[in-house]
Amino acid sequence: MTSLVWVEHDNKSVKDATLSAVTAAAQLGDVVALVAGQCCGEAARAAARIAGVTRVLLADDAAYGHGLAENIAPLVVGLMGDFDAFIAPATTAGKNIAPRVAALLDVMQVSEILSIEGPKTFTRPIYAGNVIATVESRDARLVATVRTTAFAKAAATGGSAAVDSVTGHGDAGLSSFVGAEIAKSERPELTSAKVVVSGGRALKDAAGFEAIIMPLADKLGAGVGASRAAVDAGYVPNDYQVGQTGKIVAPEVYIAVGISGAIQHLAGMKDSKTIIAINKDEDAPIFQIADIGLVADLFEAVPELTAKL
Amino acid sequence: MKILVPVKRVIDYNAKPRIKPDGSAVDLANVKMSINPFDEISVEEAVRLKEKGAASEVVVVSVGPAKSAETLRTALAMGADRAIHIQTDEAVEPLGVAKILKSIADDEQPALVILGKQAIDDDSNQTGQMLAALMGRPQGTFASVVNVDGEHVLVTREIDGGLETLRLALPAIITADLRLNEPRYASLPNIMKAKSKPLATKTPADLGVDVTPRLATLKVAEPPMRSAGIKVADVDALVAKLKDMGVA
Numbered sequence: 001m002t003s004l005v006w007v008e009h010d011n012k013s014v015k016d017a018t019l020s021a022v023t024a025a026a027q028l029g030d031v032v033a034l035v036a037g038q039c040c041g042e043a044a045r046a047a048a049r050i051a052g053v054t055r056v057l058l059a060d061d062a063a064y065g066h067g068l069a070e071n072i073a074p075l076v077v078g079l080m081g082d083f084d085a086f087i088a089p090a091t092t093a094g095k096n097i098a099p100r101v102a103a104l105l106d107v108m109q110v111s112e113i114l115s116i117e118g119p120k121t122f123t124r125p126i127y128a129g130n131v132i133a134t135v136e137s138r139d140a141r142l143v144a145t146v147r148t149t150a151f152a153k154a155a156a157t158g159g160s161a162a163v164d165s166v167t168g169h170g171d172a173g174l175s176s177f178v179g180a181e182i183a184k185s186e187r188p189e190l191t192s193a194k195v196v197v198s199g200g201r202a203l204k205d206a207a208g209f210e211a212i213i214m215p216l217a218d219k220l221g222a223g224v225g226a227s228r229a230a231v232d233a234g235y236v237p238n239d240y241q242v243g244q245t246g247k248i249v250a251p252e253v254y255i256a257v258g259i260s261g262a263i264q265h266l267a268g269m270k271d272s273k274t275i276i277a278i279n280k281d282e283d284a285p286i287f288q289i290a291d292i293g294l295v296a297d298l299f300e301a302v303p304e305l306t307a308k309l
Numbered sequence: 310m311k312i313l314v315p316v317k318r319v320i321d322y323n324a325k326p327r328i329k330p331d332g333s334a335v336d337l338a339n340v341k342m343s344i345n346p347f348d349e350i351s352v353e354e355a356v357r358l359k360e361k362g363a364a365s366e367v368v369v370v371s372v373g374p375a376k377s378a379e380t381l382r383t384a385l386a387m388g389a390d391r392a393i394h395i396q397t398d399e400a401v402e403p404l405g406v407a408k409i410l411k412s413i414a415d416d417e418q419p420a421l422v423i424l425g426k427q428a429i430d431d432d433s434n435q436t437g438q439m440l441a442a443l444m445g446r447p448q449g450t451f452a453s454v455v456n457v458d459g460e461h462v463l464v465t466r467e468i469d470g471g472l473e474t475l476r477l478a479l480p481a482i483i484t485a486d487l488r489l490n491e492p493r494y495a496s497l498p499n500i501m502k503a504k505s506k507p508l509a510t511k512t513p514a515d516l517g518v519d520v521t522p523r524l525a526t527l528k529v530a531e532p533p534m535r536s537a538g539i540k541v542a543d544v545d546a547l548v549a550k551l552k553d554m555g556v557a
Contacts, residue, residue, distance in 0.1 A: 068475070069438065070447050092468045096450045099403070099438035108404045108523035111433045121527065126432050127326040131335055134527040173478075174447035178463065180473040191469075195556055220556060228487070238453070238467055238488055244432070245487055247469070253556050263325070270535065274554060276547070282540075291538035294547050304544045309557040 001029035001119060003142075004057075004079060006088035006097065009035060009043035016192045017089035019050065019153035024146040025087045026052045026154065027116045033057070033161070034079065036072055036168075038065030044163045051155035056163040063170040066177035067093055073100040075168030080105060085142035090248075094145050107139035114150040128244040129267035148191065149250035149271055183237050185224075190240065193223030196251045198242055198269070201229035202258025202279070202298060209235040212298060213257060216306045225249065225269075227259045243268035258298045261286030278302060310420035310457075310479070311366045312355040314389065315410055316348040318373050318380040319430040332528045335430075344380045347425025349387075350485040353492040354455060355423050356388035363457045364421070366390050370413055372406050374398050378508060385503035386495030392508040397520065401513070403431075405520035407439035412516040414444060419480060421462065426451050426484040437484035447477040451486040 003025040008015040018033075025031045031052050035044040036059040044058040057079065063071045076086060076097070086101055088094035090112045102109040113122040120137045122144065190196060197220065199213040209230065217224045225242040226235065242249055244267040254272035259265060261277070261284055269275070270289055277290035280297045287293045294301060320326055321341040329336045344352075358364040369384040370393040371377040381392035395409050414422060427434035441448035449455070449464030453472065456463040457479075465474045467486045495503070513520045541547050551557040 066473075069441075069450075073442060092451060092466075095434050096438065096448070099435035100442040100448065102435070103404060103407060103439035103442035106404075108402050109433070109435050110524065111435060125532070126529070127320070127335065127430060128432065129532060130326050131328060131529050132532050133529045136525045136527055137523065138525060139523050175478070176476045178474040178476050180468075180471060182471040232488070237471070239470055244429070245427070253551075253554065264322070270532075275535075275538070276550075278547075287538075287540070289535045289538075291535075292547065292550050293538060293540040294544070295540060296544070301544050305547060308544060308548045309551065 001084045002082070003028055003031055003085040003087045004076070004083040005031055005033050006086070006094060007033050007035045007043065007047050008089060008091055008093050009037065009040060009046070011037055011040045012042045012046070014043060014046045014050065014156070016153055017091045017148045019156060020148035020151040021087050021089040021146045022050055022052055022154040023151040024113065024116060025085070028085060028119065030054050032083065034059070034076065036064040036075060038062050048161040048163050049157045049159050051158040053159050053161045055161050057166045058163050059166050059168055061167070061170055067097070068175050068177065069097045069100045070172040070174040071170070072097050073104055074172065076101045077104045078168055079166060080141065085144065088145050089148050090145035091148070098143055098145050102143035105141055105143065107141055107143050108137065110135060110137055110142070110144040112147040113144050114147050128263050129270065130263060147248060149248055183239055187217060188221065188223045190223040190225055190247050191249055193251055195220045195222035195253045195255070196225050196249055197222045197255045197257065198225035198227065198259060199230055199235070199257050200227040200259035201233060203230060203235055206235045212302045216255070216302055219306050219309050223251070227265050256286050256290070257302055259286055260284045261289065310364055311368060311417060312358060312364045313414060313417055313419035313422045314348070314351050314355045314367060314369045314384065315406070315422070315424050315436070316352065316369055316371050316380055316384050317345040317428045318342050318371065318377045319345045319428055322346055322429055328529055328531060332530060334526065334529060342376070344383050345425050345428045347427060347485055349492040350487065350489050351423040351425050352384045352387050352389060353490045354485060357490065358457065359388065368393065368417060368419070370395065370410065372397065372401050372409055381508055382503050383495065385506045386500040387493060391506055394508060394510045395513060395516070396510055397513055399520060400522070401520045402522055402524060403433050403435035403439055404523060405513070405518065406436050407443055408518045409513055409516055409520070410440050411443040412518055421480065422482045424482070424484045426486050437482050441482040444482065447481045449475055449477050449481060449483045452483050453486050453488045455483060455489065
């Protein structure tokens with residue numbers, strides 16, 4: 001079985017999420033990487049160095065510059081004659097494109113796979129991760145997205161695949177890119193950080209979040225996350241959100257500060273290796289899954305913790 | 310312009326799903342069911358567009374068992390004008406739902422279809438994208454701002470790392486993210502009024518759509534339980550634990 005893996009990139013380097021998708025695809029058979037974009041030759045060369053990638057297809061065209069699903073999906077479908085599977089990381093980009101590809105191929109997508117049990121059998125989370133379903137695809141071809149925290153990252157170097165240029169249908173003329181606001185952060189990326197410090201509604205406001213959470217995160221070299229309540233209240237931008245509808249993280253250590261632990265939040269972090277909770281409500285559900293709990297007022301405990309580290 | 314809003318009846322987001330003893334499926338008997346929270350946001354957005362004069366009619370549609378009619382009545386009480394219920398007792402996958410919606414869209418010719426970004430039961434996040442593919446129209450997924458501008462719609466999307474804005478040619482398909490709006494509560498008079506709004510009932514067969522599942526669920530299981538942890542007495546004890554783990 002040969003899979004075509006969608007490479008998420010910034011024109012120069014390959015994003016970590018792709019490395020997890022490569023690991024998943026390698027369990028199924030040969031892996032060919034697709035790098036689509038505008039002026040993304042450097043990303044294609046980076047993809048060629050990923051261990052396990054046997055070949056890279058490079059589609060370099062202005063139409064693919066902003067990852068518009070209307071332009072990318074026909075490109076992928078045009079290439080799928082040679083492949084048994086299309087695999088994408090379950091990032092917002094992957095989730096946007098893969099179902100469009102699946103429908104054009106008339107197959108059901110398997111979303112957010114956690115493990116590969118057989119060539120057509122997978123596990124995946126449903127009901128906010130409260131249930132794990134084992135599903136078998138009956139379609140001739142497979143389209144799947146990969147829960148990136150469930151698969152180890154393939155080595156970014158060691159491979160030496162050939163890069164071949166491919167062309168698609170170009171611009172479908174249905175959509176265009178207007179602009180983007182990308183949050184700038186010096187901190188580690190949330191989904192790949194070894195330590196994550198997350199804050200909830202109890203921080204009271206944006207200033208509280210900045211004053212309490214950020215110094216602790218910086219002390220630990222940690223990524224910063226937030227509950228939906230903190231995001232909705234405007235303490236931090238929405239791309240900090242950890243949970244069923246935000247980012248899924250599985251760091252070595254997850255420190256939940258002032259987060260009660262609603263199931264929608266737990267869905268995004270309960271695979272963390274060690275969970276630490278700081279909350280003044282000793283009955284908060286977060287303590288039922290926390291490895292280490294501290295019942296204390298976060299406004300006193302967290303600055304003290306930061307000072308003592 | 311007409312807006313089509315698909316809504317799904319799902320387990321209430323506060324209810325904890327129970328697995329049937331034989332591990333075949335989640336037991337939905339006697340569990341509180343509600344409109345999928347993301348679909349509530351879609352209905353709200355469609356009704357707001359109508360209130361702003363950007364839309365003339367809001368049609369809601371649901372695929373599911375007889376009780377999905379209650380979900381449609383909820384959407385009608387929020388301000389939708391009429392409903393279409395595609396009644397089936399089978400669980401229909403996103404691909405099947407997308408085909409049903411395509412058939413309805415062919416008939417109704419909406420300028421916008423607004424779906425939720427995902428249903429909180431199967432967590433698939435596929436139907437909107439699949440519908441856009443089948444209709445050959447553009448998609449604005451994970452939308453947090455929607456502005457209709459003549460023959461186009463500007464959609465701001467929540468992406469990893471921030472926001473991006475796309476310009477889509479109408480007709481277009483949009484999927485709503487959490488921050489698109491704050492859905493309204495249906496008032497009692499509106500709930501009463503909703504009872505007399507038109508609700509048409511059809512079946513997938515009436516539309517000529519084959520909804521045979523492509524994925525077989527072999528089993529469902531509880532995720533691995535985390536073992537109970539410890540509570541530490543004070544910050545010093547927590548610092549010691551972090552140092553033991555080599556984090557600090």
